[in-house]
Amino acid sequence: MPDIGHNSGDDTFSVSDEDLAKGHTDNRLRLLIERIERLEEEKKGIGDDIKDVYLEGKAVGYDPKIMRQIVRLRKMNPDDRKEMEAILDLYKAALGLS
Amino acid sequence: MPDIGHNSGDDTFSVSDEDLAKGHTDNRLRLLIERIERLEEEKKGIGDDIKDVYLEGKAVGYDPKIMRQIVRLRKMNPDDRKEMEAILDLYKAALGLS
């Protein structure tokens, strides 16, 4: 990733030292904020794409809620998933559920 | 509860046809799931980038928490934001939180 540190852009205007210093600060903050905003836009776009895929699934008969559960389960690593299953069994045994 | 996930049809097909249909279904589901997973990876990557920018801001002295507030405020349209701030001030005045 570029721009780590102190690249505050070029200062072609003639201003007082105070303004210059303040200008640096302002620009630096502004640039950071704007980078974040751009990234959040991208993120939102992808979120929308994801939503579309769920809708597409729904259109061919898959329940989006259950698709989400599947995605969640697949996110777990196999060991964790197996552990969860084991706990489920343990729980049933210990507390008398079917 | 009926219709868990996807009902690919009744059970009147012969076994081989059933398996074939199921295979189709599985692939379709798998493809949807995998598309979602790819998109979520991208989304996560961008989320990490955003986090990095906050850390970068922090490294040069900006409080990430307040940066987040700024981002939130900039997301609102100016009129709504001003009205919200005015009301907040009102409430604060009412409660001695000057």
Place this chain on the structure above:
Amino acid sequence: MPDIGHNSGDDTFSVSDEDLAKGHTDNRLRLLIERIERLEEEKKGIGDDIKDVYLEGKAVGYDPKIMRQIVRLRKMNPDDRKEMEAILDLYKAALGLS
């Protein structure tokens, strides 16, 4: 987004600017806020009690994390839990997990 904050119309029960000037609403708002704060204190106290029970469990050898999972599972109604199990099986079958 209209009507951020308070309703400036002439509804008899809404908060008018006149009321604000007279300090009537100040009291009303203050009382609401204080009721919330009292309730949140109580809530926090109970939260602390819960935490203590987990610690007590931990002290006799139960993993708090797993206790939490058990509590979560017991919160589900049996049908939902069974559905979850069914989905788990479906998922395994459809996407080839153990």
Place this chain on the structure above:
Amino acid sequence: MPDIGHNSGDDTFSVSDEDLAKGHTDNRLRLLIERIERLEEEKKGIGDDIKDVYLEGKAVGYDPKIMRQIVRLRKMNPDDRKEMEAILDLYKAALGLS
């Protein structure tokens, strides 16, 4: 898969003793879980009460979202709050969010 949940001891006991020990464990676990569940019910009840107060405020014209901000602000100590607000104003000025 070691030590999921609770290790009730080594396996040197006879079967009947083992079962007895397991019975103890189960009861102990059950009691802890049930205490937690009772506490969580209380906690939920209070949470509902809090929600009701916000609704009551809304019914007389107060925006619940802003009420929440007030509650949060009042939770902070005054000096911290003022410092936070000062910094926020600074950042806002820097970005033209007057």
Place this chain on the structure above:
DNA sequence: GAACTTATGTCGGTGC
């Protein structure tokens, strides 16, 4: 830095 809690935004359901 991981987990839990709280807050916010979104979506499907429901009443007028």
Place this chain on the structure above:
DNA sequence: GCACCGACATAAGTTC
């Protein structure tokens, strides 16, 4: 038909 409402899912903040 729209608007309100509760449920779900995500994001943020807090705590250990």
